Amino acid sequence: MSIWEILAVFAAGIGAGTINTIVGSGTLITFPVLLATGLPPVTATVSNALGLIPGSISGAIGYRKELAGQRRRIIKLSVGAAIGGLCGATLLLALPSTAFETIVPVLVALALVLVMLQPRISKAVQRRREHTGAAPRTDGGPLLFAGLMLASVYGGYFTAAQGIIYLSLMGMLLDDTMQRLNAVKNVLAAVVNTIAALFFLFVAHFDWTAVVLIAVGSAIGGQIGAKVGRRLSPTVLRALIVAVGTAAIVQLLLR
Numbered sequence: 001m002s003i004w005e006i007l008a009v010f011a012a013g014i015g016a017g018t019i020n021t022i023v024g025s026g027t028l029i030t031f032p033v034l035l036a037t038g039l040p041p042v043t044a045t046v047s048n049a050l051g052l053i054p055g056s057i058s059g060a061i062g063y064r065k066e067l068a069g070q071r072r073r074i075i076k077l078s079v080g081a082a083i084g085g086l087c088g089a090t091l092l093l094a095l096p097s098t099a100f101e102t103i104v105p106v107l108v109a110l111a112l113v114l115v116m117l118q119p120r121i122s123k124a125v126q127r128r129r130e131h132t133g134a135a136p137r138t139d140g141g142p143l144l145f146a147g148l149m150l151a152s153v154y155g156g157y158f159t160a161a162q163g164i165i166y167l168s169l170m171g172m173l174l175d176d177t178m179q180r181l182n183a184v185k186n187v188l189a190a191v192v193n194t195i196a197a198l199f200f201l202f203v204a205h206f207d208w209t210a211v212v213l214i215a216v217g218s219a220i221g222g223q224i225g226a227k228v229g230r231r232l233s234p235t236v237l238r239a240l241i242v243a244v245g246t247a248a249i250v251q252l253l254l255r
Contacts, residue, residue: 001209005037009210013217016052020218021059021186021225022232023240024163026052028247030214039207045092045158046204050197051211055218056190062226066183073139074184078191080149085192088156089199105249112164112242112249140173147173148188155192163189179230 001009012033016026027048034044060067067074147169155162166185167178174181200206232240 001037006209006213008033009037009213010217013051013055013214014221014224015217016214017055017058017218017221018225018228019221020052020055020163020189021062021222022182022229024166024185024189025247026055026218026221027158034207034210037210039210042092043205043207044210046197046200047207047210048214049089049193049200050206051214052218053190053193053197054215055222056186056193058219058222059225060183060186060190060222062223063179063183063186063230066177066180066230067187070180070184074187076139077145077148077184077188080145081152081155081188081191082195084149084152084154085156085195086199088153088158088192089196090156091153092157092196093203105253109249112168112246116242140170144169144173152188152192155189156196162192182229 009030012030016030018026019029020026030048030052031044034048035041039047148166151162151165151169154165163185166188167181170176170181170184171178
């Protein structure tokens with residue numbers, strides 16, 4: 001890499017770590033930059049997955065206060081995320097690179113609709129719960145577990161907009177604040193990235209220069225994202241999710 005390519009990849013790592021912690025879709029920053037340096041798509045994907053692990057962990061640490069009291073939920077959902085991430089990593093090497101290009105924009109668009117409708121649906125569910133005397137939804141049940149596992153299959157394959165899908169599913173099926181759900185999202189993203197990267201270590205080729213640059217940059221960005229993201233109101237956070245998700249759909253359709 002030239003000095004300018006090194007700086008570009010490092011800056012992309014910071015940007016990806018920041019946006020991943022706040023919303024998700026940081027891969028839409030790093031992946032095009034890696035391709036622009038001349039890396040093949042699969043090498044860029046696996047190098048990106050390994051490089052973003054420190055950023056995911058950094059973001060989760062930054063949200064540690066919001067993770068309090070969620071240990072049981074995190075352990076359960078992390079199991080599904082790990083299974084899905086491993087399946088997605090396997091599919092990356094087994095399927096053509098265009099396999100998810102049609103379905104991914106549809107999934108992200110659906111996730112954005114759910115994010116926008118989530119406040120109204122949550123209020124309707126709360127009114128119904130108060131009427132029937134039902135307990136708050138703190139687990140999500142098999143539906144959330146299965147949904148997050150399927151989203152993690154995609155996450156292990158490419159990761160772009162994975163966090164948005166996580167947030168939409170948890171927002172619909174759990175009674176909790178957006179900030180606490182965002183904290184869980186960061187942990188699940190770290191699990192998927194780690195599982196996928198460990199798998200790739202044995203079967204794929206990495207560009208270690210890119211890995212190190214993204215790793216350092218994303219770790220810095222994770223702390224920035226945590227400081228910024230936790231200060232956002234639920235309305236602003238939701239608006240940011242929609243904005244980033246819309247940009248993700250446009251970029252995915254134009255690829």
